[in-house]
Amino acid sequence: MLLPEKHFRERKLENLVENQTSYHLNNAEMHVFETHQKAQQIALSFRQPILASMLTGKKIMHLEQTQPFDFLPGESIILPANASMLIDFPEATMQRPTRCLAMAISLDKIKKIVNLLNENLPRIDGQEWDFMDFNFQFTNDIAIHGIIQRLLFLFTENHPSKDLFADFMLKELIIRILQKENRESHSIQQKHFTGDGRLTDIVKYIHENLSQPLTIQHLSDKAHMSESNFYRVFKNEFGVSPIDFINEERISLATRLLRDPDKQIKEVYLECGFNSLSYFNRLFKRKNQASPREFQAKSKANE
Numbered sequence: 001m002l003l004p005e006k007h008f009r010e011r012k013l014e015n016l017v018e019n020q021t022s023y024h025l026n027n028a029e030m031h032v033f034e035t036h037q038k039a040q041q042i043a044l045s046f047r048q049p050i051l052a053s054m055l056t057g058k059k060i061m062h063l064e065q066t067q068p069f070d071f072l073p074g075e076s077i078i079l080p081a082n083a084s085m086l087i088d089f090p091e092a093t094m095q096r097p098t099r100c101l102a103m104a105i106s107l108d109k110i111k112k113i114v115n116l117l118n119e120n121l122p123r124i125d126g127q128e129w130d131f132m133d134f135n136f137q138f139t140n141d142i143a144i145h146g147i148i149q150r151l152l153f154l155f156t157e158n159h160p161s162k163d164l165f166a167d168f169m170l171k172e173l174i175i176r177i178l179q180k181e182n183r184e185s186h187s188i189q190q191k192h193f194t195g196d197g198r199l200t201d202i203v204k205y206i207h208e209n210l211s212q213p214l215t216i217q218h219l220s221d222k223a224h225m226s227e228s229n230f231y232r233v234f235k236n237e238f239g240v241s242p243i244d245f246i247n248e249e250r251i252s253l254a255t256r257l258l259r260d261p262d263k264q265i266k267e268v269y270l271e272c273g274f275n276s277l278s279y280f281n282r283l284f285k286r287k288n289q290a291s292p293r294e295f296q297a298k299s300k301a302n303e
Contacts, residue, residue, distance in 0.1 A: 001055050001073070001149055003099065005030065006156045017089070018042055023155035026163045027109040030155040031102045035092045042087045048104040049131065050079045053140065053148055054247075057098030060088035063135055071100075071137075074289070076144070078136040078177065081107075101152065105170060113174045121236045128265025129178055136181055141248070142286060144180070147173045150224060192234045198223045199237055206246055210253055211273045214246050250274065258292055261300040265292050 011021040016036045024028045035057070052071075056201040063085050071077070079085070092098040110131050115127045138149065147169055154166045182205075202223050206214060219242055220230035234242050250272040257268045269280040269292075284292050 001145065001152070003032065003054065003055065004153050004156045018044070018087075025155065025166050027106045027167060029104045030151065031104075033100050035089045035098045036094045037089075037301065038092055039089045041091070043084065044087060045082060045084045046079070046083050046102065046104055048107065049110065050083075051103045051105070051148075052077050052079060053103075055101060056098040057089070057096060057102065058091050059098060060090060062086040062088070066135060069137070074145075075137065075139055077138070078132055078149075080133045080135070081137070082230075096301070101148075103148075103151070105174070109167075109170065110174060113171050114178070116171070117175055117178065123182070123237060131174070131178065132181055136177075137185065138177075138180055139174075141180065144173065144176055147176070172296075175295070178238055179237070183238040183240070183245065195277050199234065202234075206249060210250050211271055214273070216242055246273075247283055248287075251283050254280070254284060254292070255288060255295070258296045259299045261296060263296070265296070268292070 007021065011019075011032070013019055013034070013036075016041045019034045019036075020034045021034075023032075032055075050287075053076040054071050054073045056073055061071045061077070062068050062069055063079075063083065068088075089098050114129050114130070114131055121129075123129060151166060151169050154162050154169065154262065159165070183187060202219055205219070205222060216227050220227045223230050231242060234245070238245060240248070254268050256274045257271065258265070263295050266277070269277055272280070274280040281291055284295070288295050290298065
């Protein structure tokens with residue numbers, strides 16, 4: 001993810017640790033934090049819910065009721081209002097600064113978007129959509145990455161309609177994050193599956209059979225639904241089609257497997273259920289911004 005050139009031309013670098021540049025719209029604020037030297041236990045909190053996304057470098061995050069964890073480029077975290085955090089910057093230098101954005105969205109805007117989602121895409125389990133009041137860390141998918149990149153540009157430009165443009169983007173961003181959290185929640189539930197929720201049962205089945213052929217027809221039969229209804233319900237609930245979900249899970253498994261330097265790439269893509277090496281390479285690079293071979297070599301170098 002790249003900061004616009006306009007940011008670097010106009011921002012003032014006044015502090016070497018968490019130098020803050022802020023941009024404001026009607027319903028949101030974006031703060032870009034830059035750190036140019038190693039530091040530890042830097043305290044930070046916000047009065048509104050925050051989407052924090054790493055741009056460059058590495059942070060170690062210390063949050064309440066959570067073990068410290070590395071926060072790296074390509075990752076984001078939702079933090080509830082007034083959440084306190086302590087941050088370490090173990091690698092920041094003038095040549096390789098750590099950069100992170102923190103986007104605050106008004107609670108009224110969030111509530112309106114959640115109400116819109118409940119009215120138009122009700123959840124299959126009967127529960128209502130609600131914006132999370134807990135820490136939710138995730139890896140940006142292609143859609144979320146693209147929205148945040150677009151918002152970075154919108155916040156820094158001087159277009160007279162940028163508030164209107166940003167409202168559309170914020171609506172999509174919040175809905176996609178809620179659907180992503182719902183997908184991951186189902187993935188966690190399936191590991192301790194005790195209920196009879198149809199989609200949780202299907203997610204459990206997908207995870208247990210990633211190496212096998214998985215088709216819409218087969219999955220819809222297991223869910224006792226027509227193919228068209230299964231596709232519609234699944235996409236409404238998770239924000240992605242069943243096939244895209246399966247591919248995401250297969251690439252996540254491949255990413256874990258390729259951290260082993262002794263694993264052969266052919267062995268991995270077959271184990272993850274792909275029957276085409278070129279298709280596997282394309283999906284893997286789209287998710288990890290590196291080919292499987294490049295990713296494995298980098299993982300080995302970082303050991």
